[in-house]
Amino acid sequence: MKPKYKRVLLKLSGESLAGNETHGIDFDTVLKICEPIKKCADMGVQIAIVVGGGNFWRGRSSGKMDRTRADHMGMLATTINALGVADALEQLGMQVRVQTAIAMQQIAEPYIRNRAVRHLEKGRVVVFGCGTGNPFFSTDTAAALRAAEIDADIIMKATMVDGVYDCDPKKNPNAVKYDSLSFMEVLNKNLQVMDSTAASLCKDNNIPILVFSINEPENIVKAVCGEPIGTIVEEDSL
Numbered sequence: 001m002k003p004k005y006k007r008v009l010l011k012l013s014g015e016s017l018a019g020n021e022t023h024g025i026d027f028d029t030v031l032k033i034c035e036p037i038k039k040c041a042d043m044g045v046q047i048a049i050v051v052g053g054g055n056f057w058r059g060r061s062s063g064k065m066d067r068t069r070a071d072h073m074g075m076l077a078t079t080i081n082a083l084g085v086a087d088a089l090e091q092l093g094m095q096v097r098v099q100t101a102i103a104m105q106q107i108a109e110p111y112i113r114n115r116a117v118r119h120l121e122k123g124r125v126v127v128f129g130c131g132t133g134n135p136f137f138s139t140d141t142a143a144a145l146r147a148a149e150i151d152a153d154i155i156m157k158a159t160m161v162d163g164v165y166d167c168d169p170k171k172n173p174n175a176v177k178y179d180s181l182s183f184m185e186v187l188n189k190n191l192q193v194m195d196s197t198a199a200s201l202c203k204d205n206n207i208p209i210l211v212f213s214i215n216e217p218e219n220i221v222k223a224v225c226g227e228p229i230g231t232i233v234e235e236d237s238l
């Protein structure tokens with residue numbers, strides 16, 4: 001198989017790292033997700049990763065807590081995941097750097113755009129932790145922001161559903177999946193698979209998003225090779 005893209009931003013669902021558990025990290029699952037990432041890198045694809053935090057904590061679900069503090073906790077959760085993914089990639093023999101949007105220099109590099117790009121050019125995987133570094137945002141928005149900054153060709157959102165549906169398929173068994181959508185459709189129909197800030201940022205910067213299931217990790221290779229999986233969201237799909 002031949003890669004379609006030179007540089008990709010892979011958004012990994014935090015929830016997916018828990019495997020069959022409801023919370024936390026199942027390291028065997030993380031290794032399974034990282035194996036196809038190595039295959040893509042071995043094909044010469046430059047890979048940056050943003051990891052969600054849903055397997056530990058989501059600020060918006062924190063109930064009575066102060067939202068800003070709850071989001072700080074969420075950003076720390078994404079960093080735990082970033083370190084777990086980095087460790088799995090290293091165990092597979094890859095060169096990896098973790099960069100965080102909030103400085104924690106004993107643990108990871110601070111996010112510096114030019115350094116991140118240099119790492120990618122050298123064939124290292126860069127894993128971004130702490131989302132955007134700001135509360136009231138999500139890791140989908142962090143993926144859109146970092147993708148724009150590093151000039152990624154596409155965002156590949158590897159998540160718990162196999163694409164974008166006309167309504168949440170976990171709540172409605174009759175939900176219908178789209179093969180392709182425009183950003184305006186995602187925004188106008190209020191499709192919740194990604195938040196509107198992330199969709200707007202991708203629209204403004206013309207970065208396509210491919211949403212696909214991480215339950216079959218080989219989908220990552222298929223996505224990189226341009227095989228028709230999941231749902232593609234892009235400007236000219238109409």
Ligand SMILES: Nc1ncnc2c1ncn2[C@@H]1O[C@H](COP(=O)(O)OP(=O)(O)OP(=O)(O)O)[C@@H](O)[C@H]1O
Nearest residue numbers: 013014015052053054159164165167168170192193
């Ligand atoms: N229209 C829709 N189409 C597809 N999925 C939808 C839709 N509306 C809501 N969803 C829900 O969105 C979820 C995926 O997005 P979500 O932001 O929850 O997770 P994530 O970004 O993959 O990462 P994390 O688990 O780290 O939060 C799916 O599990 C699905 O239930």
Ligand SMILES: O=c1ccn([C@@H]2O[C@H](COP(=O)(O)O)[C@@H](O)[C@H]2O)c(=O)[nH]1
Nearest residue numbers: 052053058059071074075131132138139
């Ligand atoms: O830029 C960001 C990114 C994330 N957060 C917080 O982290 C959690 C986990 O991220 P998910 O995208 O939901 O997986 C999120 O709920 C926020 O609480 C943030 O504050 N800023």
